[in-house]
Amino acid sequence: MAAHLVLELTAEPRAAxxxxxxxxxxxxxxxxxxxxxxxxxxxxxxxxxxxxxxxEHAYSEEPDGTDGTVTLHAEVERPGPRVRVEVSDRGRWRDPPEDSGYRGRGLLMITACAEDVSVRPGPDGTTVTLHRTLGRCPGVCTT
Structure with missing residues (x-):
């Protein structure tokens, strides 16, 4: 069992x-x-x-149609067992529309499913960091 997970993905729907x-x-x-x-x-x-x-959002307005990449870094933090996951892209931040209709609930879902969430947009992309303490699973305290 690895205490870290790193994924680099092409920003395309099948990556999810x-x-x-x-x-x-x-x-x-x-x-x-x-x-x-x-x-x-x-x-x-x-x-x-x-x-x-x-x-969906980071690269949608790139002039050259580039898909770009999404990087995921996950690790077990101690004390815990607490997991930290960071998802980052190098695309452009887009402010959500005032009326998102039936969409626009992604950050609400993330916040509901994690304990701590931060979203840091910047000139070099956006990073979402979330934390969650795992339950009392048999092996989680041994990593």
């Missing part, structure tokens, strides 16, 4: 599926089980949403 699979497997390995617990599943949802937001 890869993130769900790999983060889910990584968290399950931390928990010492075959399938992630409910807490870890919530974290997979939050990470998926952060990656999906980068894929």
């Amino acid at each position: 599926g890869r993130v769900r699979s790999e983060v889910g497997r990584w968290l399950a390995s931390l928990c010492g089980v075959d399938r992630a617990c409910d807490t870890a599943s919530d974290l997979v949802l939050a990470v998926n949403e952060a990656v999906s937001n980068s894929i």
Whole structure:
């Protein structure tokens, strides 16, 4: 079981599926089980949403049509067992529209599924960092 997970993804829709699979497997390995617990599943949802937001928004207005990349760094923090996940892109920040209609709830979902969330837009891209304490899984305290 690795205490770190690093993924570099092309910012395209199929990358979100890869993130769900790999983060889910990584968290399950931390928990010492075959399938992630409910807490870890919530974290997979939050990470998926952060990656999906980068894929959809960060590069959509690039003049050359570049897809760009999304990078994920995840690690176990001590004391804990607490997980820190950072999702970053090198695209442009776009302020949400005043009326997002039926959309625009991604950050609310992330906040609901994680304990601490920060969003740092800047001239070199955006970084979303989230933390979540894992439940009392059999293997999580041994990493």
